[in-house]
Structures are given as structure tokens and as C-alpha cells.
Amino acid sequence: MKTVLLIGLLPLAAHAQLAIYAVAGGTSTSVGSSYQFGQVAIGTTSSVQFQVYNTGNAAITITSVTLGGAGFTFEYPVQQVPDVLPGYTTLTQALNIFVSFTATSTATFNASLTFNSSVGAVSTILFGSGVTAPTLTGGAGCSSSTPFNWGSVTVGNSSSCTFALENSNPQAVTVASIVINGLGFTGPYGVTTPFALQPGQSASFSVNFTPPAAIAYSGTLVIGTQSFALTGLGQPALLPTPTLQFDSASYSSAQQGVLTVTIPGGSPIAATGYVNLTFTPTTAAVKDDSEIVFLTNGARTIPFSVSAGSSTALLSGQKSATFQTGTTEGTLTFTLTTAAALTGTPPVKQFTIGGTKVVIDSTSASKERTGYLDITIVGADNTYSAGAMTFSFFDTSGNAIGGAASADFTSSFKTFYGGASAGSAFQALVSFPVTGSVAVIGSVTVTLTNAAGSASTGSLTFQ
Amino acid sequence: MVVAICSCAWAQSGIARPQLGKILDANGAVRTVYGIAASTALGDAEITGVLSSACGKTFCLAKTDSSIVSASGNAAAPAGPALFAFDGGAAFVWFPQSRQLAQWQNGVVTPIDSSVDGEVLSIRASGGAVEFAVRRQSGEWIVKADGSVVAALPRSSGPVMLIAGGVVYVTHGEIVIRDLQMPLAGVTRLGRMSAGYLQVRAAGVDYAIRIEKGRETLFQLPGVTQ
Numbered sequence: 001m002k003t004v005l006l007i008g009l010l011p012l013a014a015h016a017q018l019a020i021y022a023v024a025g026g027t028s029t030s031v032g033s034s035y036q037f038g039q040v041a042i043g044t045t046s047s048v049q050f051q052v053y054n055t056g057n058a059a060i061t062i063t064s065v066t067l068g069g070a071g072f073t074f075e076y077p078v079q080q081v082p083d084v085l086p087g088y089t090t091l092t093q094a095l096n097i098f099v100s101f102t103a104t105s106t107a108t109f110n111a112s113l114t115f116n117s118s119v120g121a122v123s124t125i126l127f128g129s130g131v132t133a134p135t136l137t138g139g140a141g142c143s144s145s146t147p148f149n150w151g152s153v154t155v156g157n158s159s160s161c162t163f164a165l166e167n168s169n170p171q172a173v174t175v176a177s178i179v180i181n182g183l184g185f186t187g188p189y190g191v192t193t194p195f196a197l198q199p200g201q202s203a204s205f206s207v208n209f210t211p212p213a214a215i216a217y218s219g220t221l222v223i224g225t226q227s228f229a230l231t232g233l234g235q236p237a238l239l240p241t242p243t244l245q246f247d248s249a250s251y252s253s254a255q256q257g258v259l260t261v262t263i264p265g266g267s268p269i270a271a272t273g274y275v276n277l278t279f280t281p282t283t284a285a286v287k288d289d290s291e292i293v294f295l296t297n298g299a300r301t302i303p304f305s306v307s308a309g310s311s312t313a314l315l316s317g318q319k320s321a322t323f324q325t326g327t328t329e330g331t332l333t334f335t336l337t338t339a340a341a342l343t344g345t346p347p348v349k350q351f352t353i354g355g356t357k358v359v360i361d362s363t364s365a366s367k368e369r370t371g372y373l374d375i376t377i378v379g380a381d382n383t384y385s386a387g388a389m390t391f392s393f394f395d396t397s398g399n400a401i402g403g404a405a406s407a408d409f410t411s412s413f414k415t416f417y418g419g420a421s422a423g424s425a426f427q428a429l430v431s432f433p434v435t436g437s438v439a440v441i442g443s444v445t446v447t448l449t450n451a452a453g454s455a456s457t458g459s460l461t462f463q
Numbered sequence: 464m465v466v467a468i469c470s471c472a473w474a475q476s477g478i479a480r481p482q483l484g485k486i487l488d489a490n491g492a493v494r495t496v497y498g499i500a501a502s503t504a505l506g507d508a509e510i511t512g513v514l515s516s517a518c519g520k521t522f523c524l525a526k527t528d529s530s531i532v533s534a535s536g537n538a539a540a541p542a543g544p545a546l547f548a549f550d551g552g553a554a555f556v557w558f559p560q561s562r563q564l565a566q567w568q569n570g571v572v573t574p575i576d577s578s579v580d581g582e583v584l585s586i587r588a589s590g591g592a593v594e595f596a597v598r599r600q601s602g603e604w605i606v607k608a609d610g611s612v613v614a615a616l617p618r619s620s621g622p623v624m625l626i627a628g629g630v631v632y633v634t635h636g637e638i639v640i641r642d643l644q645m646p647l648a649g650v651t652r653l654g655r656m657s658a659g660y661l662q663v664r665a666a667g668v669d670y671a672i673r674i675e676k677g678r679e680t681l682f683q684l685p686g687v688t689q
Contacts, residue, residue: 253502254499254500254501254502255501255502256501256682256683290504291498291502291503291504293685295668295683295684295685295686296668296686297685297686297688298504298505298685298686298687322683324501324502324503324685325502326502327498327499327502359499361481361499361500362499362659362675378481378499379499380499380502409478412478413478415478416478416479422480422497422504423498423502423504425480425481425497425498425499425502426478426479426480426481427478427479427480427481427482428477428478429477429478429479
């Protein structure tokens with residue numbers, strides 16, 4: 001009698017050893033006699049993973065798994081049935097079954113999910129209902145319809161798009177979840193799921209797009225069982241076109257100017273680059289003037305750097321850079337190069353250095369050397385056309401000694417400048433042989449003439 | 464008395480690249496400064512390992528750790544830097560570490576007795592007599608080699624350089640030459656580039672100051688890679 005009773009109770013005992021769980025969002029919940037798929041938008045599919053495992057001591061063989069009813073299907077073919085579940089089966093050793101529910105109309109659907117085993121069957125009834133999906137519309141910040149596009153957004157910046165979800169159905173709709181997938185997209189903000197939308201009611205929420213790099217991005221906005229494409233383009237951060245500022249509106253030869261570089265409105269990014277100085281001589285006599293340089297490094301290029309938020313660039317680490325204009329007529333051109341994308345065209349600033357009369361820097365007149373009058377003139381001829389000179393000698397009383405003596409040293413200057421690129425600065429020593437006493441010779445005035453006119457040394461007293 | 468100036472013989476003229484003088488760069492190298500005021504270029508390093516250098520009208524001297532270098536060769540000298548004063552074809556040298564005055568002439572260094580108290584900032588010479596700019600607790604003074612005071616100097620906050628007929632000194636944020644004040648902060652060194660120019664180092668940048676009366680000007684010199 002006891003044996004009969006035991007045999008009669010075995011199916012119930014074994015039946016109790018099989019447990020069904022539904023897995024969603026990484027958590028398992030025990031499934032009772034029924035399971036609700038909930039509302040599913042018509043034309044979309046909701047999938048659920050079910051697990052069955054053995055909570056008893058003895059192994060159980062799952063002989064078959066069946067699904068009977070409309071709207072529900074196995075998502076994948078059921079594998080490894082019959083399958084033996086050992087006693088105290090862990091979840092990783094459970095039999096996994098994936099069931100999909102596809103709503104085809106605004107109706108309620110059900111099906112029976114049954115696990116047949118060596119100790120009997122265990123089953124649960126699956127329910128689901130089809131509803132017309134609420135309408136999703138994109139608002140400010142992105143396109144209004146799918147794919148919802150943020151367009152170009154500066155790398156590191158965040159652009160928000162506001163969405164409106166409206167229930168145009170005659171019945172309430174439950175929004176079970178809103179999930180944002182995809183690198184660069186975050187949200188939703190301003191909404192908590194699940195929530196119910198009454199007929200005619202709408203809810204709004206926002207999604208942010210924050211591109212971490214200058215590439216195209218795509219993601220998805222999943223509302224319940226509906227999925228919407230999200231797109232956006234990461235755009236390199238732009239450096240407001242720097243402004244080259246100088247301490248003078250114009251320059252001439254043998255001057256030093258000061259350059260500063262400012263970033264209008266401040267720079268949103270850190271950036272580096274170079275300020276470049278080029279020179280194009282007006283005269284064909286020389287091809288360059290090597291004294292036209294930035295003084296900080298004696299070169300034609302200096303590095304600049306600007307930190308995020310700063311409105312002033314550092315030039316070779318300093319707030320400004322001093323440059324020389326050299327001693328050659330021509331055009332100075334300042335440009336700026338950087339790997340950073342600019343909001344406008346790179347700045348260019350040009351200065352025309354006009355031709356001038358000979359610049360006389362220093363002079364001396366000496367009669368110390370026996371038999372000679374030595375006149376030294378240090379200057380610069382930025383036209384490279386000097387050579388003609390006139391010498392007027394005076395006695396110690398200021399009276400002219402003879403007439404003015406003219407001389408042409410053009411050939412000597414051309415030889416001196418020929419092939420050189422060190423600028424037009426020169427030191428000319430002119431020696432006049434004299435006979436007799438030089439005691440009465442008091443001074444000399446020298447006039448130097450070039451293409452731009454004549455320059456005088458003024459009276460030079462012989463020492 | 465008749466004087467004849469031959470106006471047909473200027474074939475004896477010569478044209479060369481002008482020089483402003485020589486500087487001691489931040490790397491301890493002496494370099495020639497070519498060009499004219501505000502438009503200059505530096506020549507290559509001529510002497511390295513230099514602690515002090517200066518140029519007069521006709522020649523330059525450099526002090527390495529143990530010798531004075533000139534165009535005519537090296538002469539043994541006390542260790543450390545030196546201050547120079549040019550007097551025609553000779554020069555006077557002050558060695559701060561040993562507080563020794565010496566005369567350099569034709570490559571020979573001859574010690575000279577002196578009795579000067581305080582920190583010697585600069586020296587100058589004329590007609591064989593040496594004057595010192597000294598900083599003492601009582602102030603700054605120009606004194607002779609025997610220690611007697613010649614004149615008082617304005618209170619300065621940095622380097623001082625005695626020049627012919629005057630003094631160049633530094634106050635807070637300015638260089639003062641005669642009655643001119645030139646804004647320049649962070650001056651740490653004054654050097655004698657030539658008879659007409661001083662080298663000024665301020666905040667690691669080299670400048671030149673023209674000291675010719677009536678033509679005083681300050682401009683930056685090209686930098687060198689350190």
C-alpha cells in the first residue's frame with residue numbers, strides 16, 4: 001500500500017522539482033501558472049527567455065517542450081531535447097527556451113508553454129495583447145522622424161533632442177521601458193518607466209547626443225518593443241579664427257614690431273600651431289633678408305599654443321613675440337597654421353616695407369692716420385641701389401674747402417650685396433689721401449643717394 | 464698752408480658688414496652681433512665656456528674659469544667671473560671672487576693693489592685711473608682704487624654699469640641711462656658689447672642698449688637655442 005502511494009505521488013513530487021523562470025534585464029523571476037508579455041505594439045515582437053531547472057535531488061529528463069496557441073512562437077528551435085537536468089541544477093545548466101510574441105491586431109493572445117519530462121509536465125499560460133503603438137515625434141534638437149538625426153555636433157559638446165510620445169489609441173497604453181543604445185547617445189531624461197498613457201495623452205522626454213570623436217554615430221531608441229534609429233555626426237571642435245594683432249599699423253625698415261595673437265571670444269579647445277613669417281623682397285638685387293625674424297628664436301616660425309577658455313595665445317611661451325623688419329624693401333607676410341579646424345579662413349597679415357633713403361646709423365671722421373682722411377658710415381640701403389656719394393669738406397672755421405667731390409661706389413655696393421641675404425646694413429670706409437697739413441681740415445658732410453632719394457650725414461667733425 | 468685732398472683716390476674705400484659688438488649668450492658663448500640698431504643677427508659661437516666678456520673700442524676680452532682670452536691668446540687669471548674696463552690698448556680687470564684688481568695688456572695680466580670695500584658692480588678706466596661702482600650698506604658709490612669716494616650713485620635694484628661720463632643702472636622695471644628711463648623688467652645682467660652698446664639680459668632675453676648720448680635706444684637681440 002505504501003509502495004502504491006509512493007508511486008502515485010511520484011509525478012507530483014517530480015513535477016515540483018521543475019521550476020520555470022523568466023529572464024529579463026539580467027534578473028530571473030519565478031513564473032507561476034501564467035506569464036504576461038503585456039502590451040505589444042502591432043507589428044512588433046516581444047521576446048522572453050524562459051529557463052527551467054531541476055530543484056530536486058534526482059536527475060530529470062525533459063522530453064519535449066511545446067507551445068500551443070496563437071501569436072506565440074519559439075524564437076529558436078528547441079535544442080537538446082530530450083535533455084537531462086541533474087539534481088540541483090544551476091541556472092547555467094538550465095534549459096533555455098526563447099519565446100516570441102508578435103501582435104498582429106488589437107486583441108488578447110494566449111498560449112500554453114509546456115515542459116514535458118520524465119516525471120511529468122509543467123506548464124504556464126502566456127498572455128499578450130496587441131495595441132496600436134503610441135506615436136513618437138522628434139522635436140527641437142533633431143529631425144522630427146526616424147531616423148532621428150542630430151546633425152553635426154562639436155566633439156565633447158552635448159546636444160539634446162526632445163521627443164513627444166503620444167497615445168492616439170482609444171485605450172490606455174503602458175510604456176514598459178524606454179532604452180537608449182549606442183555610443184554617444186544617453187537618456188532618456190525627464191521620464192520614468194513604466195508609465196501609462198491615457199487615450200490622447202502624450203509624454204515628453206529628451207535624449208542627449210555627445211560625440212566623443214569626430215566620426216558618425218548611430219544608436220537606437222527602444223520604446224517597449226519598438227525600435228527607432230538615432231544618428232549624429234561628431235564634428236571637430238572649432239577654434240575661433242585667431243586674430244594677428246600688431247603694435248603698429250605700418251612698419252619701415254630697421255624696426256622691431258610686437259605681435260600678439262588673440263582668440264575672439266576665447267577658445268573652446270586647446271590648440272597649437274605656428275605663426276609663420278615670410279618675406280618677399282621688392283628688389284631683384286637680393287632674394288631674402290635673413291634679419292627678418294622673430295627674435296625669440298631667431299627664426300621665421302614660432303610656435304603658438306592656446307588653452308581652452310583662453311583668449312590669448314602664447315607665442316613661444318610668451319604673451320607676445322617681437323620681430324625685426326630687416327633692412328630690405330618688400331612685403332612681410334604673417335600667417336598662422338594649426339591642425340585645429342578654424343571657424344573661418346586662417347589669418348593673413350601683410351606689411352609693405354617701402355623703399356627709403358639710405359638710413360645712416362652712425363658715422364665718424366678721422367684724420368689720425370697720416371696722409372689720409374678716413375670717413376666711416378654705418379647704415380642701410382633697403383633699395384640696394386646706393387653708391388653715389390658727395391663729400392663736402394670744410395676747414396675748422398666752417399669754410400668750404402674746394403667744391404663738393406662726387407664719387408660713385410655703386411659697383412662696390414653691388415659687389416658687397418651680390419648673392420648676400422643678410423640685409424642691406426653696411427659699413428663703408430672711404431679714405432681720402434691728403435698732402436700737406438690736415439690741421440685746418442675741420443669737418444665733412446657726406447650725401448648718399450639711392451633710388452629713394454638723398455640722405456646726409458650732417459657735419460662730421462674730424463677727430 | 465695748402466692742403467690737397469685727392470678726390471680721385473677713393474678706390475681705397477671698403478664696404479663690410481657692420482658689427483655692433485659681441486655678446487655673451489645664455490649658453491656661455493661669445494657671439495658677434497651684426498647689423499645696425501634694431502636689425503641685427505648673431506654670428507656663430509666664437510668662444511665657449513665664458514663667464515664674462517666685454518669689448519672696448521678696439522678689442523674684446525673674455526673670462527673663462529681660469530684665464531682671460533683675447534685675440535692674442537690666453538692669459539692665466541684667478542677663478543670666477545670678471546669685470547672689465549678698457550683704457551686705450553689696455554684693460555683693467557676686477558676678479559670678484561678674489562677681490563683682485565689687475566691690468567691686462569698685450570696678453571699679460573698684472574695684479575694691481577687696490578683698497579675697495581663693498582660689492583664691486585662695475586669698473587671703468589680713463590688715463591690709467593680706475594673707478595669702481597660699489598654697493599655698500601650705506602648705498603652705492605663711485606670710488607677710486609684707494610677707496611676714496613668720487614660720487615654717490617642713485618639707489619638701484621640690480622646691475623650697474625659705469626660708462627664714459629655716466630652710469631647705467633636698473634630700478635624696479637626700468638633701465639636708467641642719463642636722464643632716460645626705459646621700461647624693462649627683470650634685468651639680471653649688463654654687459655659691455657662695445658664702446659657704443661651694452662648687452663642687457665632681462666627675463667632670459669637679450670637686449671642691446673645704445674649708450675651714445677642723444678641716440679639712446681633699447682632693442683631686442685635675436686635669441687639662440689639653449
